[in-house]
Amino acid sequence: MMEAGGAVARVRAALAEQRLAAEIVEYPASTRTAHDAARAVGTSVAQIVKSLVFLADGRPVLVLASGANRVDERKVATLAGASRVEKASARATREATGFSIGGVPPLGHAVALPVYVDQTLLTHPVVYAAAGTPHAVFAIAPHDLLRVTAGTAGDIAEEADPERPAP
Ligand code: 5CA
Secondary structure, eight states: OOOOGGHHHHHHHHHTTTTOOOEEEEEOOOOOSHHHHHHHHHOOOGHHHHEEEEEEEEEEEEEETTTTOBOOOOOOOHHHOOEEEEEEOOOHHHHSSOOTTOOOOOSOSSSSSOOEEGGGGGGGGGGEEOOOOEEEEEEEHHHHHHHHHHHHEOOOOOOOOSSSSSO
């Protein structure tokens, strides 16, 4: 299937550049959200990588969060050495990464972003990340994810709130 702007091709090229033999799988069903992706792949939502852009003192950073976790912006601020962290808009996300929400991959972005990786992803043998579109995903070992993104692992997850259901 051809997709807008060769988004999957850009991710494939970025993976090849990192010498990672990852196979991008395109699904007829949606992989737009972590839940959609988990259902399509047949894995747990905890093993889905959400690639989320935040603005840390106005500068874009990428947080790779487990689909099971909400991101605690204060923890991201600590990791990034920033005083203020906020979620980027859909438009700012597209400008920073070159990809639209629902398909933002962990690598292959328009500009190199600092990357912070949810340490809970490291507890799984394999995790699944978006590959440019809301129908494309690739499997990757967490240590490879850290390598190819030059990411920093850390605690970015919000503590579970008994009043609020997990995402
Ligand atoms: N393909 C899946 C996982 S493989 C995926 O991309 N999931 S995601 O979590 O990284 O992307 C969806 C996320 O985009 C949502 O969790 C939400 O945090 C964010 N998002 C959705 N709509 C908006 C919006 N209008 N503005 C800013 N962020 C948004």
